[in-house]
Amino acid sequence: MGTGMVLRIFAQAGVFITLARVLGASNYGTYAATLALANSIGFLSGLGVQTLIIRNVSRDPENLAETWRRSLCAIIITSPVLLACYYGIVRALFSDKISIIACLSIGLADIIFTPLNMTAIGAYQGQERMRKASWLVLVPVLPRLGGALCMFPLMAILPSHLQLDVWSILYTTAAFLAALYALRLISKDFSLSNRPIFSGTTHTLRDGFPFAIGRASDKIYNDIDKTMLARLSSTEAAGIYSAAYQIAMLLMVPVYSLFVAAVPRFFRAGEKGVSATLNYALRLLPPMMAYSLIIGIGLFFFSGLITFLIGKNYAEATYALQWLAWLPTISLPRFLLQVILTGGDQQKNAVSVLSAGCLFNIILNLCMIPTWSWKGAVAATYVTEVAMALAMSVMVVFIKKTSSPPTQL
Numbered sequence: 001m002g003t004g005m006v007l008r009i010f011a012q013a014g015v016f017i018t019l020a021r022v023l024g025a026s027n028y029g030t031y032a033a034t035l036a037l038a039n040s041i042g043f044l045s046g047l048g049v050q051t052l053i054i055r056n057v058s059r060d061p062e063n064l065a066e067t068w069r070r071s072l073c074a075i076i077i078t079s080p081v082l083l084a085c086y087y088g089i090v091r092a093l094f095s096d097k098i099s100i101i102a103c104l105s106i107g108l109a110d111i112i113f114t115p116l117n118m119t120a121i122g123a124y125q126g127q128e129r130m131r132k133a134s135w136l137v138l139v140p141v142l143p144r145l146g147g148a149l150c151m152f153p154l155m156a157i158l159p160s161h162l163q164l165d166v167w168s169i170l171y172t173t174a175a176f177l178a179a180l181y182a183l184r185l186i187s188k189d190f191s192l193s194n195r196p197i198f199s200g201t202t203h204t205l206r207d208g209f210p211f212a213i214g215r216a217s218d219k220i221y222n223d224i225d226k227t228m229l230a231r232l233s234s235t236e237a238a239g240i241y242s243a244a245y246q247i248a249m250l251l252m253v254p255v256y257s258l259f260v261a262a263v264p265r266f267f268r269a270g271e272k273g274v275s276a277t278l279n280y281a282l283r284l285l286p287p288m289m290a291y292s293l294i295i296g297i298g299l300f301f302f303s304g305l306i307t308f309l310i311g312k313n314y315a316e317a318t319y320a321l322q323w324l325a326w327l328p329t330i331s332l333p334r335f336l337l338q339v340i341l342t343g344g345d346q347q348k349n350a351v352s353v354l355s356a357g358c359l360f361n362i363i364l365n366l367c368m369i370p371t372w373s374w375k376g377a378v379a380a381t382y383v384t385e386v387a388m389a390l391a392m393s394v395m396v397v398f399i400k401k402t403s404s405p406p407t408q409l
Contacts, residue, residue: 008138011138011144014148015141016247017309018152019148019151019167022152025236025313026235027235029226029230030239031168032230032242033226033230033242034094034102036224036227037089037093037223038111039110040216040224041107041110041111041216043215043218044212044216045075045079045111045115046071046079046208048208048211049119049122049204050071050119050211052067052207052208052211053126054125054126057122057123058125058126064126064127065190065192066200068123068190069192069193069195069196072116072194072195073196074201075116076196083107086107087104090107093230097230099164101169102164105172106171114179117136117182120136120182120185121136121137121182123190124136128264129189132185132189136178136182139178139182140174140178144175146174148170151167210347211342214351217351217354218354218358221384224358225361225365226238228365228366229374232370233369233374238374239314241377243306244306244321244323244324245320247306248299248321248327248328251295251328252292252328254291255291255292256335266280274341274396274400277339277340277344278340278344278396284336288332288336289329292329293329295329296326297325303318303322306318320378323375324378327385333393334385334388334389337389337392337393340396341392341396341399344399349395349399353388353395356391360387364376364383368380
């Protein structure tokens with residue numbers, strides 16, 4: 001998936017730079033806060049079928065047809081309820097900051113259309129057809145980049161209060177086109193029907209629930225501070241923090257793409273237990289850690305370039321980026337341990353740590369953001385990362401020890 005991920009980095013960077021310049025810190029902060037909420041809730045759409053399809057198909061490719069159609073059914077059942085919940089939360093938190101059009105547009109994109117695309121990607125990953133998976137990873141970003149570039153001429157004629165509405169519509173259109181393309185492609189490549197089947201869907205929802213909670217907890221943990229900053233501090237602070245965070249995460253895409261490509265192998269290794277997934281993960285750790293350290297050093301010393309990229313309105317983001325420079329290095333052990341547990345069929349244990357970490361992070365943000373704004377959000381993230389990594393380390397060691405056969409004297 002390397003080529004697709006590299007192209008996606010450049011395309012996402014183009015979208016980010018364009019939007020940050022066009023919308024300004026306040027509007028961009030509102031958008032980032034709303035998007036964070038939609039992303040988090042969207043990870044519950046289908047209740048984990050995006051991961052379940054990788055596991056099932058990687059272990060038995062003959063399961064693809066049934067798993068795919070049940071996955072579609074799961075998304076159809078869950079997404080309307082999730083969209084309604086998302087709408088209610090956004091209107092309660094930001095009714096004076098974002099319009100109904102922008103709210104619903106972002107929700108449709110991330111709660112209905114994006115999960116369809118992600119499930120299709122999972123089908124290709126399970127078959128280890130990484131070129132097609134890589135292409136589908138890139139597809140949503142291309143029309144999004146086109147829409148973002150359209151904002152430059154539009155900003156000359158649109159009043160500032162309509163710019164976010166117009167962008168949200170373009171964002172949803174891009175997600176819809178990507179989902180439609182994914183459905184057509186998977187139907188063509190695998191001769192699959194896109195007609196949902198309800199038989200067995202209850203089992204699918206129950207089986208995928210731990211994956212859904214884990215993915216949603218991870219997403220909430222990563223993004224909820226942006227929503228909380230917009231609510232507890234200001235949309236400007238949310239915009240500054242989100243801009244710096246976006247740059248740090250863009251540079252970590254190669255590491256995450258390597259993990260994504262390796263997920264089917266983790267699941268196959270996991271049939272032999274956590275020890276097998278641990279051994280496989282340790283082979284990936286050294287190059288990933290070296291890369292994240294290099295990225296951290298680069299972010300810290302070249303953070304001043306951020307104003308050149310997105311404008312002088314984001315001058316404070318220079319300091320935010322220096323604070324966030326070490327996040328890739330600090331978050332890597334936790335992410336690796338999470339994959340080890342999930343691949344070894346210990347997703348319930350991984351979910352318990354992620355859920356506790358998410359709650360812990362929210363409590364820290366509630367205490368720290370009102371006083372220290374984005375600095376409090378960064379500090380809360382670092383503390384939570386270390387705590388979760390320690391908890392997962394203890395869990396992996398305990399599971400490995402208890403599952404090992406007793407030594408014979």
